[in-house]
Amino acid sequence: MTTVQHLHDLPDTTKTATKPAGMPPFARAFHLLCPGPVNVADSVADALAYAEFGHREPEFEALLRATEDALLQIAGLDPSRHAAVLLTGSGTAANEAVFASHRPLSGTTLVLTNGEFGERLATLARYHHARVETLSAPWGAPLDLGALSARLARGDVTFVAMVHHETSTGMLLPVEEVGALCRAHGIALFVDAVSSFSADPLDIASWGVTWASTSAGKALAAYPGVSVVFGSHESFTSLARFEASSHYLNLARHYEAARTCSQTPHTPAVPLVSALWAAARLVLEEGVEERMNALRRRQRILEQAAWTLGIRTLLPPTAPRSRVLTTFLLPKGVSFDWLRDALRARGFVVYGGKGPLAGRVFQVSTINVSEEVLQAFVLALRELFRSGTHIDPVPLRAAGARGA
Numbered sequence: 204m205t206t207v208q209h210l211h212d213l214p215d216t217t218k219t220a221t222k223p224a225g226m227p228p229f230a231r232a233f234h235l236l237c238p239g240p241v242n243v244a245d246s247v248a249d250a251l252a253y254a255e256f257g258h259r260e261p262e263f264e265a266l267l268r269a270t271e272d273a274l275l276q277i278a279g280l281d282p283s284r285h286a287a288v289l290l291t292g293s294g295t296a297a298n299e300a301v302f303a304s305h306r307p308l309s310g311t312t313l314v315l316t317n318g319e320f321g322e323r324l325a326t327l328a329r330y331h332h333a334r335v336e337t338l339s340a341p342w343g344a345p346l347d348l349g350a351l352s353a354r355l356a357r358g359d360v361t362f363v364a365m366v367h368h369e370t371s372t373g374m375l376l377p378v379e380e381v382g383a384l385c386r387a388h389g390i391a392l393f394v395d396a397v398s399s400f401s402a403d404p405l406d407i408a409s410w411g412v413t414w415a416s417t418s419a420g421k422a423l424a425a426y427p428g429v430s431v432v433f434g435s436h437e438s439f440t441s442l443a444r445f446e447a448s449s450h451y452l453n454l455a456r457h458y459e460a461a462r463t464c465s466q467t468p469h470t471p472a473v474p475l476v477s478a479l480w481a482a483a484r485l486v487l488e489e490g491v492e493e494r495m496n497a498l499r500r501r502q503r504i505l506e507q508a509a510w511t512l513g514i515r516t517l518l519p520p521t522a523p524r525s526r527v528l529t530t531f532l533l534p535k536g537v538s539f540d541w542l543r544d545a546l547r548a549r550g551f552v553v554y555g556g557k558g559p560l561a562g563r564v565f566q567v568s569t570i571n572v573s574e575e576v577l578q579a580f581v582l583a584l585r586e587l588f589r590s591g592t593h594i595d596p597v598p599l600r601a602a603g604a605r606g607a
């Protein structure tokens with residue numbers, strides 16, 4: 204009989220990512236060219252399968268600390284000034300946690316919207332904040348910073364919320380400029396960086412960002428199901444002034460549990476945290492800047508290939524665009540359903556448009572896409588849109604009208 208001296212003497216329970224018998228062949232059959240979910244690296248899959256330990260064990264506490272540290276490092280934040288709080292739940296959970304935990308005692312919450320995800324922020328804000336207003340532009344059109352400045356000057360706005368990368372159009376919103384305005388007026392700023400974190404530059408510490416959220420299943424390239432809220436220690440401690448409107452999504456409780464005992468208030472999705480840790484490590488190994496540059500390179504390759512086929516982008520080249528994905532106008536006479544099915548048949552998954560863009564665009568993301576897969580995708584596009592002569596792109600009125 205063998206006696207187990209130490210944890211490491213136990214048999215290794217590492218699972219492999221082989222398709223379990225009887226499972227339909229969806230697991231790894233597709234190249235996911237969406238902004239999330241994405242194809243994860245093998246080490247991320249291994250980290251998920253390896254994480255068979257209880258969340259009230261020291262292994263989890265070490266894992267949580269290591270994950271928080273890696274996320275702060277990716278964000279370029281100093282752990283002595285900022286914290287990263289992990290939540291079990293998709294990106295919306297992190298967004299809702301911010302609104303439910305930081306509830307201004309007075310004044311107006313202003314949500315900036317020019318797409319689906321800005322509108323979702325406004326919806327969430329209305330559940331938890333007393334007075335909510337939006338400052339809107341059409342989908343894909345730039346926000347009017349002059350109007351924002353005038354609105355903030357009226358003095359009653361105490362909280363501003365905005366998306367960093369508006370995933371429904373691919374537009375990057377001017378967080379630095381909005382942050383400067385908010386700071387000048389002493390207004391809290393919440394930035395939904397769910398689809399941009401680790402892919403597009405975001406300087407939380409120096410841009411006047413009070414809260415920033417992200418999720419594991421987007422540019423960080425782990426699995427969906429855990430999300431993150433960044434804030435200064437001061438911001439987290441000052442949450443005690445507000446009455447939270449959610450128990451489960453109360454950031455103050457999460458912060459307290461993490462600070463005092465490296466724990467979470469409720470059962471966390473341990474395997475998903477483990478996978479996020481592995482994905483964050485990969486980002487740091489690659490280098491945050493190098494990763495951002497590589498995303499831009501892949502985006503250029505894709506856009507150039509599309510241009511030669513007569514496929515135009517929704518946003519003009521002068522618009523601030525996220526590196527994460529490109530929104531293409533569907534050529535005249537091409538339905539999204541046909542394109543999606545044709546690409547799926549070739550092993551690729553792309554997304555269509557939402558709201559006013561439904562049926563008018565397709566979106567391609569290259570988060571964890573190798574050059575080889577990208578080239579294969581370009582070939583598939585060529586095959587589908589051969590000569591390009593039948594293509595007559597229809598400019599969208601709702602989008603990019605101003606300054607386009």
Ligand SMILES: *Cc1c(COP(=O)(O)O)cnc(C)c1O
Pocket residue numbers: 239293294295296298320366368369370395396397398418421427
């Ligand atoms: C994906 C996304 C979210 C969160 O969506 P979930 O479905 O909860 O993951 C929020 N904001 C933006 C900008 C996103 O791209």
